[in-house]
Amino acid sequence: MYLFGGNGHCKVIVDIIKKSNEYTIEGIFDDNPKFNVIFDIPVFKTKDLDFFLDKQLIISIGNNNIRKKFSKKFSATYINAIHPNAIISNDVRINEGTVIMAGAILNASVTIGKHCIINTGAVIEHDCIIHDFVHVSPNSSLAGNVVVGEGTQIGIGASVIQGIQIGKWSTIGAGTVIIDDVPDFAVIVGNPGKIIKYNSIEND
Template sequence: METKVTLFGASGHCKVIIDILHTNRVTVALIVDDNPLTTCIVGQKVVHSSAVDFNHLNPLILSIGNNSTRKMLSEKFKGPFARAIHSKAIVSNYATIGEGTVIMAGAIVNPDATIGKHCIINTGAVIEHDCIIRDFAHISPNAALAGGVEVGEGSQIGIGASVIQGIKIGNWVTIGAGTVLVKDVPDFAVVVGIPGKIIKYNKEND
């Protein structure tokens, strides 16, 4: 893990990432946010991007919860990007973690799981063996994915959702809180309930 990191986005999600970095004794060198009303977060100064030379920064983490915004900013800034993995997360040595991804306290990532770039594996989430999580996805607190699940780009698995083994979830899908998913899900679908059912379709930037 890096020794100094820059964060872009001063939100509640940023607070959690700051805590992860401090737990690992990583210095938050700079926090950037373009909201003029945000000048400080958890005691640290926040600066506007107009005052920053992004060509001469420490490795960057996009500390923004919105999946499509992270994708847009990753294409704008190009990196280099850091990872943040809480010391109380359990991550197998046989798992692969992409750049820019953050893994919160209590999360479990088991062998041969592949986590893409700029993903959020939130507090207490379980990613079982052989799962594939594509770039910009968000696995919410206490969500559980059984072995061999695939989650597409930009998709969000809601708080406390459960996904049985081998399920394939498309790109930019939303799985509602507490949903029990027992069938594959196409791109852009919104799924809720027990068992999960499609209630509508979203666009990528919804």
């Protein structure tokens, strides 16, 4: 398998893949001239990517919008990376290209979309629905029956009470407490969370 993107997020995924012993990483694609090898893995230029697109791939980039952009551009076979220390209920559904990091907890009947990041120690309770390209940051907690729209960022240490609907491409600030539904593109901070501005509409 291969990774696209050689940043810090990539290094975490490399660690997950090595610990899971499910795949061997044959290379990483990144155009940064400082990168020739990451850990013991060779780095290729992105112009060579087409040669490898019959292989298995993860987009190892933390930015939600960039993951969406490249997932549309590449016709690769996308796989998941799931840390062996994540706790995942048997009936959780995880779609392609998603990364689940160490200590994450996904409880009964959770659905995770495509190319999501469920970061270290995040808690996603029963019956939550996480749409495509979402990033649930470290130590954030979603109570039961929360729905998170496409491309949204849940900040580190944020808390969301049960039954909340969070719109697409919104940003929940670090440590924010969400007690009311969140509209599309809203940027929310504080306890309780309040809208301070709106994000620009994402580029398709």
